[in-house]
Amino acid sequence: MNIQPLLIIAAAILVATFCAPGPVLADRIVIAHRGASGYLPEHSLAAKAAAHAMGADYIEQDLVMTRDDRIVVLHDLHLDRVTDVAAVFPARRRPDGRYYVIDFDLAELKQLRLTEGVKRVEDRETAIYPRRFPPWLSTFRISTLEEEIELIQGMNHSTGKTVGIYPEIKAPWFHRHAGKDISPAVLTILKRYGYTRRDDRIYLQCFDPRALRRLRTELLPAMGMDLKLVQLIAETRWGLTLVMEDGQAVPYDYDWMKRPAAMAEIARYADGVGPWMNMLVNPDSLPGQPQISDLAAAAQAAGLAVHPYTFRLDSGRIPPYAADFEDLLSIFFFQVGVDGVFTDFPDRAVRFLQSHPQRR
Numbered sequence: 244m245n246i247q248p249l250l251i252i253a254a255a256i257l258v259a260t261f262c263a264p265g266p267v268l269a270d271r272i273v274i275a276h277r278g279a280s281g282y283l284p285e286h287s288l289a290a291k292a293a294a295h296a297m298g299a300d301y302i303e304q305d306l307v308m309t310r311d312d313r314i315v316v317l318h319d320l321h322l323d324r325v326t327d328v329a330a331v332f333p334a335r336r337r338p339d340g341r342y343y344v345i346d347f348d349l350a351e352l353k354q355l356r357l358t359e360g361v362k363r364v365e366d367r368e369t370a371i372y373p374r375r376f377p378p379w380l381s382t383f384r385i386s387t388l389e390e391e392i393e394l395i396q397g398m399n400h401s402t403g404k405t406v407g408i409y410p411e412i413k414a415p416w417f418h419r420h421a422g423k424d425i426s427p428a429v430l431t432i433l434k435r436y437g438y439t440r441r442d443d444r445i446y447l448q449c450f451d452p453r454a455l456r457r458l459r460t461e462l463l464p465a466m467g468m469d470l471k472l473v474q475l476i477a478e479t480r481w482g483l484t485l486v487m488e489d490g491q492a493v494p495y496d497y498d499w500m501k502r503p504a505a506m507a508e509i510a511r512y513a514d515g516v517g518p519w520m521n522m523l524v525n526p527d528s529l530p531g532q533p534q535i536s537d538l539a540a541a542a543q544a545a546g547l548a549v550h551p552y553t554f555r556l557d558s559g560r561i562p563p564y565a566a567d568f569e570d571l572l573s574i575f576f577f578q579v580g581v582d583g584v585f586t587d588f589p590d591r592a593v594r595f596l597q598s599h600p601q602r603r
């Protein structure tokens with residue numbers, strides 16, 4: 244039998260596959276939110292190692308600056324929720340009752356125990372997520388950005404994987420108010436560890452559009468760097484980003500980001516957006532009938548990747564319109580069409596995508 248016709252048919256199929264009209268979907272990605280934080284204390288190196296082993300594509304770092312200008316991986320500007328700071332440094336409490344990362348040197352922070360998140364009502368302390376890793380069990384420590392990058396790059400070397408990093412600069416306005424410029428300090432570390440180009444395995448995220456514009460137009464070019472930037476989108480009422488107006492600190496108004504022309508504007512300085520999941524699907528949607536907003540489609544039409552937050556399978560965290568965690572992922576990946584998800588349970592999202600390879 245002459246195999247030439249078969250080869251021609253095979254070649255034709257290949258050509259048709261690669262030249263088919265329509266958008267080519269990039270790989271969907273799983274971002275381990277604060278590490279595999281559904282299983283181990285958020286931002287512990289253990290949670291990061293677990294996320295790497297679970298097959299996450301990117302691992303997230305929230306970044307805050309210390310008094311001695313080091314960059315540590317912590318979600319909050321305060322230490323209260325995830326450390327024993329009140330027991331170790333009781334006198335360092337501010338008048339508002341909180342302990343601030345920025346009031347401590349790295350050597351002091353290294354003395355603290357890091358724990359799964361706790362909340363205190365009067366003198367009673369309880370786990371925020373009762374089904375997760377128990378508070379105060381075992382021993383975990385706060386890490387610097389350098390320590391965490393070395394863990395991920397070391398595991399990339401030992402496993403042959405290319406897991407990326409997804410750092411978030413927390414509250415540049417707060418650091419600036421304390422006399423610190425966190426953005427260039429973060430870039431210096433990223434550059435030292437080889438993250439300098441748009442196609443490197445990194446997304447740099449921030450809630451503050453002013454900080455992102457400054458990164459794109461000033462700081463990155465000045466350092467000979469060009470990284471992918473992600474505009475996180477908050478609800479104005481959360482008060483995550485503050486601006487000074489008439490001498491008063493007021494919440495930055497995010498409402499413009501929900502208007503039709505906003506995505507084209509964001510695409511001038513960013514490569515992706517990180518919206519709250521409820522901005523993409525109405526949380527009051529009926530079961531099986533997700534009401535999908537225009538935001539994801541508008542972002543993608545402007546060339547932006549869409550990485551919503553945060554997918555959790557704890558009790559009460561799956562919206563009523565989804566039957567379960569996998570159904571929720573299915574709605575977001577295949578009906579909304581997102582490019583990636585932030586999740587505390589990266590193993591479940593990785594397994595979900597692996598079980599739908601033809602759509603990944």
Ligand code: CA
Pocket residue numbers: 303304305411
């Ligand atoms: Ca974050």
